[in-house]
Amino acid sequence: MKILVTGAAGFIGFHVTQALLRRGDDVVGFDVVNTYYDPAIKEARLRELEKAAAATGSRFQFIRANLADGQAVNACFQAHRFDRVIHLAAQAGVRYSLVNPHAYVESNLTGFTNILEACRHAAVPHLTYASTSSVYGANTAMPFSEHMATVHPLQFYAATKRANELMAHAYSHLFRLPTTGLRFFTVYGPWGRPDMALFLFTKNILEGKPIQVFNYGNHTRDFTYIDDIVEGVIRASDQIAQPNPDWDGRDPDPATSHAPWRIFNIGNNAPVKLTEYIAALEECLGKKAQMELLPLQAGDVPDTFADVSELERAVAYRPGTPVRVGVARFVEWYRQYYRV
Incomplete structure (x- = not known):
């Protein structure tokens, strides 16, 4: 297939693109390569994708442009006919949204609108896009299920990101555009984002600096290894969303519709306390962390826990990489990449 992956220079987009190239798909990557975090690692990811394409004989083309630029998006869709679109580009980060909300409007709302419009007019067979476990917000019932109100x-x-889910539903309903939204739960692993906890913890522990541990370490997170996310994304993309024939308009369940629209959690279904996550990292590094215990940050939720039964039912897959295994793989990559 020929597949568009937006955010191809990003953490998840890079891994998804690499997996698609390795299985023989042709991929067009689309990314602005901004400076939200050090673009050097984004450029390094792109070089790895060029290597993957050369090794497999698949074709990889990269478009360096902003999804908020409607003309650039339309030009991409005019130049290529895509069998699938996997939209992973977004302005990420919970805390950054408190200081620069306009970046989220541009990337997550305007950019997503441009993707929806382009998919609609090009009659793309299936759009799969990234959402987040953060949409569960103030919910406290565990595990988080797609059938909960958000x-x-x-x-x-x-x-x-919740707006993206609703926007996708409108397009699925009005234009019969099949869409699948994926709620990712705390993704980690090699080539990760330098602003995320595992990256920051590893850097500071190795440098003998304290790490900031919020909520006094009492968080629990459904940490999900990147390879498990990639497998879920590709399986969901391969299987085109279908309408629910049993939906009659009176069912209040927010996870079902008469439109070709669906939502899945992708999480490890095994929450781990933050202090246990840090302990696994200490074991891999052979060095104890100096912890600066701090209160809960604004916008943070204390716990996350994914119910993945809908994903398993639909695509016969559920993530399962243990945290100790995933953290060890990250540390191995980190030491090689930064030569420490």
């Missing part, structure tokens, strides 16, 4: 986001980032 009407109380706790930060603007989550609000924009």
Whole structure:
């Protein structure tokens, strides 16, 4: 297939693109390569994708442009006919949304609107896009299920991603555009984002600096290894969303519709306390962390826990990489990449 992957220079987009190239698909990557975090690692990811394409004989073309630029998006769709679109580009980060909400409007709302419009007019067979576990917001019932209402986001980032789910439903309903939204749960692994906890913890521990541990270490997170996310994304993309024939308009369940629209959690279904996550990292590094215990940050939720039964039912897959295994793989990559 020929597949468009937006955010191809990003953490998840890079891994998804690499997996698609390795299985023989042709991929067009689309990314602005901004400076939200050090673009050097984004450029390094792109070089790895060029190597993957050369090794497999697949074709990889990269478009360096902003999804908020409607003309650039339209030009991409005019030049290529895509069998699938996997939209992973977004302005990420919970705390950054507190200080620069306009970046989220541009990337997550305007950019996504441009993708929806382009997919609609090009009659793309299936659009799969990234959402987030943050949409569950103030929900406290565990595990988080797609059948729960998600009407109380706790930060603007989550609000924009929930808006993406609703925007996708409108296009699925009005234009019969099949769409699948994927709620990712705390993704980690090699080539990760330098602003995320595992990256920051590893850097500071190795440098003998303290790490900031919020909520006094009492968080629990459904940490999900990147390879498990990639497998879920590709399986979901391969299987085109279908309408629910049993939906009659009176069912209040927010996870079902008469439109070709669906939502899945992708999480490890095994929450781990933050202090256990840090302990696994200490074991891999052979060095103890100096912890600066701090209160809960604005916009953070204390716990996440994914119910993945809908994903398993639909695509016969559920993530399962243990945290100790995933953290060890990250540390191995980190030491090689940074030569420490």
